Amino acid sequence: MSSVFSLSPGRHLLWSPDHGSEIVASIIDLAERLEVRCGTVAAIGALTEATLGFYDQEAHEYRTIEIERPMEIAGLLGNISIRDGRPFLHAHATLADSKGDVMGGHLTRGMVFAAEVHLQELLGTPPVRVHDPNTDLFLWRSGD
Structure with a gap:
């Protein structure tokens, strides 16, 4: 049976990353600074460029989609858990261009134009990401 985690709500943190910063690294840095080891993340705003995955x-690898134009963050959802002893962000984003056309996928990188992030801390023993040989991904397992 897969792992199930029982966690309790902690702090609700609202934050705007700096213009020109990289959003994935900035969210991870915030989690590290505030000692958030587990949580959920949501964001809206705009990016000047992004990489989706x-x-x-079948190949067990990420294919990348490079977006080199301004995009609105129509939605960003993700979570913070532990990988290699540090907070790790797993996020997916839906991005919209000036015509309203959308692209989505695993958010690897995004340069912030302006963004608003909501980080909901979850308290308890955080899930730990461990290599899964069936998928070749790092999936949640109990940290105990």
Whole structure:
């Protein structure tokens, strides 16, 4: 049976990363500074460029989609857990261009134009990401 985690709500943190910063690294840095080891993340705003990923299930590797134009963050959802002893962000984003056309996938990188992030801390024993040989991904397992 897969791992199930019972966690309790902690702090709700609202934050705007700096213009020109990289959003994934900035969220991880915030979690480290505030000692958030587990939580959920949501964000809206705009990016000047981004990299999305799509996991090729047969090849067991991410394919990247480079976006080199301004995009609105129509939605960003993710979570913070532990990988290699540090907070790790796993986030997916839906991005919209000036025509309203959307692209989505695993958010690897995004340069902030302006963004608003909500980080909901979860308290308890955080999930730990461990290599799964079936998928070749790092999936949640109990940290105990």
